[in-house]
Amino acid sequence: MSSTPTPAPVRKVGLIGWGAIGRVVGSALAAGEIPGAELVCIVDNRPLGDTAPAPQLTMEQAMDACDLIVEAAGQGVVREWGEPILAGGTDLLVASTGALTDDELAKKLLAAAPGRVYFTGGAVGGLDLLQAVRAMGRLDEVRLTTTKLPATLEQPWMDEELLRRMRTATGPVELMAGTAREVPVKFPKSTNVAASVALAVGDLDAVRVRVVADPAATSTSHVIEASGSHGSYRFEVRHLPDAANPATSQVVPYSVLRSLAALTGRGGQIL
Template structure:
């Protein structure tokens, strides 16, 4: 039998809860749940028994705990990618000695965007996210309304629970400055929609993703914890 990776999960909400249950039931070969870090729990105790920490607790938790994880030489898998709009935090997390991993979350196509950006800088990238109004702070909207439009860095910071995807696209594109993010509240939306368009020397691209919202947390999508588990499988393979 190969070496087993000890995994600590930070947060037990709509994302962390699914990840915890999957690890407990042995759904990720080569990984074993060794700790869960929740409000008031000791990160130091978790680091003593874990090789890798999965952050599922939001941008504030990542900013507070993430640097301690990598500084302790433990690997870190990040869900709250929007926190990486803070360049100083991003550099601290990349500084090691622990390794930094990111999950694709609720969107796809990032590998192709990354490849296109490596060939030559992308000239224009846009992501339009459409969700139910209540998840965006405009519960009384009676028709589709554009809540915010601007650089991905600003939009991801303004909607930390809803726009990790904007940060993920910007990181794949290689620049927060080239990506415009648009957030739309639509009372008729039954699915969460992300439409990504990009153009550059490598070509023109369009991806449309329509996810079912999490029943426990409509600001997130049902598929997110499973994206985390897919990334975790790749790490411990």
């Protein structure tokens, strides 16, 4: 005697942020492109009026109305609201992984319950392989080089000399070299990739990061090189920057959507 399979419950999704990433993610959800996910609300600190495809709620209202919240608004949101969202029983999908370079915050999020926290890979690939290699033993060396247009990398902490070098450069200029713990703090909108690599490797201090400004760059480039006793690995990705926000890559919202599809149980996913 056969039985009819019980349909999976629909995830009620709230979206934080209606910027370059949030608009793509929210529009796809509203159009029903992610089976098993329903866009319930949008949270943003600006009035959205009739431009949004779902009601605009406060964060507290979203936590009550949703069982999954997608962060697409920056590291500050993760720091302020990550733990309360999880403690309230709502799951959280984080796009701004750079916030996890704060050890105390990372520990709080990973320990918070009953909600569960997930991270999306964003603009970089190879993380699944790095996690698999990590299970065999520690990687001896992991390097990440990120190259972007100078204007997308300007930061308030930069002195006039560094800004002048960036703005007048005719070739690549290294802006900073350090660990995956240090660099995302200085470039909060441009180095979530560094934190994602470190999460895959399991050690913020083991990942050495270089940030390079190149006036000739036609795409955003991330090069990951890793080696250990079990082998050596190299991944290179080149993305067109998002037209609305050149600091991020066009692919990032689609990475978020892929993560959502995996969370809602859509078949055929490469995990």
